[in-house]
Amino acid sequence: MKLLRLNIFLAFLFILFSNISSFAQTKGTLLVVCNDAAVILVDGESVGNLINNNPTKFELNIGEHFVQARSVADNSRLSKGQIVTIESGKQKVIQLEFEQKGATSSNSSAMEPITVASLAFTIPGSLQVGTWMNEHPNQEYP
Numbered sequence: 001m002k003l004l005r006l007n008i009f010l011a012f013l014f015i016l017f018s019n020i021s022s023f024a025q026t027k028g029t030l031l032v033v034c035n036d037a038a039v040i041l042v043d044g045e046s047v048g049n050l051i052n053n054n055p056t057k058f059e060l061n062i063g064e065h066f067v068q069a070r071s072v073a074d075n076s077r078l079s080k081g082q083i084v085t086i087e088s089g090k091q092k093v094i095q096l097e098f099e100q101k102g103a104t105s106s107n108s109s110a111m112e113p114i115t116v117a118s119l120a121f122t123i124p125g126s127l128q129v130g131t132w133m134n135e136h137p138n139q140e141y142p
Contacts, residue, residue, distance in 0.1 A: 028086035030058045030067065031093040036078075038069040038096070060086045069096040 034050045040095055041047065041063050042058065050056050050069065070108035080096040129141055 026062055026088065027059050028062055028088055029091040030060050030065075030084060030086060031055050031091055032058065032067065032069070033093070033095045034069045034080075035097045037072045038098075039072060041068040042066070042069065044068075057091075062086050062088045067094060067096075069098075071098050 033055045037052050038050045054132050071078040076095045084092050
């Protein structure tokens with residue numbers, strides 16, 4: 001009888017403490033989106049790879065982290081980073097974008113075309129000369 005009571009008491013304690021630990025979450029989720037294929041580093045350590053515009057989830061400990069994306073494009077040294085705060089049981093979403101080659105910054109003004117020379121001009125009498133020369137082959141125009 002004592003052994004049965006002891007087993008019931010131990011089972012009760014096990015269930016009690018296992019439920020308490022499930023309430024105290026120490027992790028959160030980070031969802032990262034990047035406009036190019038990249039390696040993701042969290043606090044300087046590689047945690048995975050991203051595919052172009054494909055959201056990817058990472059489970060992180062709560063607290064502040066430095067999240068960095070390094071482009072895997074041909075010999076690219078492009079890198080974007082951001083400090084994020086992960087909260088217990090919550091999801092944080094960040095978007096990291098690399099500047100595309102040939103893209104202009106938003107601060108630069110739009111370039112307008114400059115007219116160097118106008119080629120829409122006529123030479124007086126040129127039509128008459130051309131017509132006369134077609135009608136009188138092998139003759140010099142007077």
